[in-house]
Amino acid sequence: xxxxxxxxxxxxxxxxxxxxxxxxxxxxANKLASHIVLYDLNPAVRSRVQxxxxxxxxxxxxxxVSGADLIILCTPPATxxxxxxxxxxxxxxxxxxxxxxxxxxxxxxQLRPVxxxxxFLIPGHPIAGVEKSGPDAGFATLFExxxxxxxxxxxxxxxxQDAVERLxxxxxxxxAKVDCMDPVRHDQVLAMTSHLPHLIAFxxxxxxxxxxxxxxxxxxxxxxxxxxxxxxxxxxxxTMWRDVFLLNKDAVLxxxxxxxxxxxxxxxxxxxxxxxTLFSTFERARTMRREVIEAGQDTAITNFGRDLTAxxxxxxxxxxx
Amino acid sequence: xxxxxxxxxxxxxxxxxxxxxxxxxxxxANKLASHIVLYDLNPAVRSRVQxxxxxxxxxxxxxxVSGADLIILCTPPATxxxxxxxxxxxxxxxxxxxxxxxxxxxxxxQLRPVxxxxxFLIPGHPIAGVEKSGPDAGFATLFExxxxxxxxxxxxxxxxQDAVERLxxxxxxxxAKVDCMDPVRHDQVLAMTSHLPHLIAFxxxxxxxxxxxxxxxxxxxxxxxxxxxxxxxxxxxxTMWRDVFLLNKDAVLxxxxxxxxxxxxxxxxxxxxxxxTLFSTFERARTMRREVIEAGQDTAITNFGRDLTAxxxxxxxxxxx
Numbered sequence: 001x002x003x004x005x006x007x008x009x010x011x012x013x014x015x016x017x018x019x020x021x022x023x024x025x026x027x028x029a030n031k032l033a034s035h036i037v038l039y040d041l042n043p044a045v046r047s048r049v050q051x052x053x054x055x056x057x058x059x060x061x062x063x064x065v066s067g068a069d070l071i072i073l074c075t076p077p078a079t080x081x082x083x084x085x086x087x088x089x090x091x092x093x094x095x096x097x098x099x100x101x102x103x104x105x106x107x108x109x110q111l112r113p114v115x116x117x118x119x120f121l122i123p124g125h126p127i128a129g130v131e132k133s134g135p136d137a138g139f140a141t142l143f144e145x146x147x148x149x150x151x152x153x154x155x156x157x158x159x160x161q162d163a164v165e166r167l168x169x170x171x172x173x174x175x176a177k178v179d180c181m182d183p184v185r186h187d188q189v190l191a192m193t194s195h196l197p198h199l200i201a202f203x204x205x206x207x208x209x210x211x212x213x214x215x216x217x218x219x220x221x222x223x224x225x226x227x228x229x230x231x232x233x234x235x236x237x238x239t240m241w242r243d244v245f246l247l248n249k250d251a252v253l254x255x256x257x258x259x260x261x262x263x264x265x266x267x268x269x270x271x272x273x274x275x276x277t278l279f280s281t282f283e284r285a286r287t288m289r290r291e292v293i294e295a296g297q298d299t300a301i302t303n304f305g306r307d308l309t310a311x312x313x314x315x316x317x318x319x320x321x
Numbered sequence: 322x323x324x325x326x327x328x329x330x331x332x333x334x335x336x337x338x339x340x341x342x343x344x345x346x347x348x349x350a351n352k353l354a355s356h357i358v359l360y361d362l363n364p365a366v367r368s369r370v371q372x373x374x375x376x377x378x379x380x381x382x383x384x385x386v387s388g389a390d391l392i393i394l395c396t397p398p399a400t401x402x403x404x405x406x407x408x409x410x411x412x413x414x415x416x417x418x419x420x421x422x423x424x425x426x427x428x429x430x431q432l433r434p435v436x437x438x439x440x441f442l443i444p445g446h447p448i449a450g451v452e453k454s455g456p457d458a459g460f461a462t463l464f465e466x467x468x469x470x471x472x473x474x475x476x477x478x479x480x481x482q483d484a485v486e487r488l489x490x491x492x493x494x495x496x497a498k499v500d501c502m503d504p505v506r507h508d509q510v511l512a513m514t515s516h517l518p519h520l521i522a523f524x525x526x527x528x529x530x531x532x533x534x535x536x537x538x539x540x541x542x543x544x545x546x547x548x549x550x551x552x553x554x555x556x557x558x559x560t561m562w563r564d565v566f567l568l569n570k571d572a573v574l575x576x577x578x579x580x581x582x583x584x585x586x587x588x589x590x591x592x593x594x595x596x597x598t599l600f601s602t603f604e605r606a607r608t609m610r611r612e613v614i615e616a617g618q619d620t621a622i623t624n625f626g627r628d629l630t631a632x633x634x635x636x637x638x639x640x641x642x
Binding site for chain 2 (some may be wrong): 129130149192198202206207210213220221226238243271297299
């Protein structure tokens with residue numbers, strides 16, 4: 001594919017949270033678009049985007065998308081249908097419309113009917129995120145080494161296939177690896193690797209906040225025993241996660257059923273003193289860490305390397321004694 | 322307290338895993354004992370300890386503790402009673418005997434009857450750990466900035482109080498902060514901040530391994546969506562964790578009951594489309610991250626700083642653009 005095809009004239013980013021602002025920074029850093037136009041429903045976010053110099057700020061979503069040849073919807077999953085309906089008649093022919101939502105089948109269902117035939121809808125989802133939200137949280141390297149999943153429609157037009165290829169190169173130019181997948185399959189896989197872990201992390205933190213026998217300050221004080229890891233993912237954006245669970249209901253409920261059964265089995269093993277069941281479950285679970293690291297999906301450095309940062313750097317030096 | 326009182330003549334470490342080897346390294350680095358003697362039941366571990374130069378390796382547990390004025394048991398929680406019975410008659414009068422077990426009441430019950438009156442039993446637990454095990458995992462700075470909990474007995478002898486003070490200074494000299502606590506209270510608090518999170522992490526990973534609809538390699542590939550955080554704590558030592566759950570059964574079962582109720586409520590909210598319940602739970606959980614960071618119990622750096630390590634260091638530089 002030529003350099004020209006990889007480059008877009010005007011990239012419109014709708015919704016400027018962590019992902020929207022990271023996309024703007026990454027597209028700018030890698031010179032992937034001549035113009036970047038951003039819009040957010042929240043006027044305070046629009047002002048902040050202006051201050052951060054992420055691109056041109058549009059005052060309405062309609063003007064943001066007019067003239068864009070790549071439109072990326074970065075708003076919470078449940079908002080996509082309404083936004084699609086609002087911008088539908090303003091999208092130029094041949095534009096690529098994609099999104100970054102954590103659920104895919106529901107978003108396809110929302111967007112497909114409200115967008116014009118003349119544009120190319122290619123839903124997407126970068127498997128990249130951090131525990132911080134908003135336009136200040138974004139950074140240009142968020143997608144480096146991460147997977148970006150595209151769930152193209154069954155659209156036989158050659159121009160559609162070209163559009164998929166252009167969008168693939170766009171993500172690759174930001175350092176991502178691209179996989180194409182059926183949207184239903186995406187939702188099943190992500191329910192396991194992302195949605196269930198987030199729901200459980202939110203729930204563990206909520207349980208800790210409600211337990212009368214242990215105060216919140218004790219929980220915080222002794223959180224290095226394991227709890228602190230859960231607080232990181234429980235710090236993710238609540239609006240986005242609410243939408244994810246409501247829109248990927250069946251897959252999440254199915255896995256929650258499985259998890260609850262498995263947890264009940266462990267609970268029974270504890271009650272009856274069945275150490276063998278506990279040991280074999282723990283031993284088996286342990287192997288997965290190595291696989292995650294070998295696949296380059298996490299750092300092999302102890303404690304995520306959290307002790308190597310800032311003032312703790314001195315500790316690392318001590319370690320090599 | 323004088324420098325002399327803080328210093329021990331012979332420190333005996335029984336069980337050389339992550340904590341035992343870290344204690345040896347920290348005691349050596351901070352010059353807290355003239356001699357360090359180590360013993361492990363596993364001959365391969367003893368050889369490795371020799372190679373690592375952590376101290377003098379004893380061939381039996383009896384010789385390891387003979388002549389020691391500080392004995393630290395670092396073996397799995399369920400082994401403490403048998404080891405105490407084995408070493409009881411070999412402990413010199415006035416020696417301090419402590420441990421690092423993650424449960425306290427059960428260990429007090431095991432050790433108290435089998436140790437001589439002439440030594441000072443002061444159970445303990447450093448809230449510090451990483452996902453790696455064995456003598457190679459240890460490092461001298463593991464306890465820096467972490468809490469070490471002591472659960473002293475109700476022993477009115479002034480010499481016992483002096484011993485508690487000496488042990489407190491020993492931990493402080495390795496960079497730890499010391500709290501004294503009732504053993505039952507310890508077990509309740511740690512059930513929430515450590516035991517429940519570990520059980521849930523083990524269970525999430527086990528569920529992922531068993532789900533037929535999603536392959537293990539897909540789980541690994543897309544684990545950056547949240548799952549990878551769980552694999553870290555699920556990589557902890559299975560023997561130790563089996564013992565923890567069996568020995569802190571009541572507190573863990575109580576919290577598991579609470580957690581399961583809370584998770585069922587979220588499950589019901591998802592099934593019935595109750596977005597308000599989901600949002601308010603997530604919003605509330607989010608606040609705890611800030612508290613953990615303000616208390617100095619975790620890094621404030623995005624993604625635990627895992628992206629700042631090794632080759633990813635370049636990304637951080639990019640972030641400041």
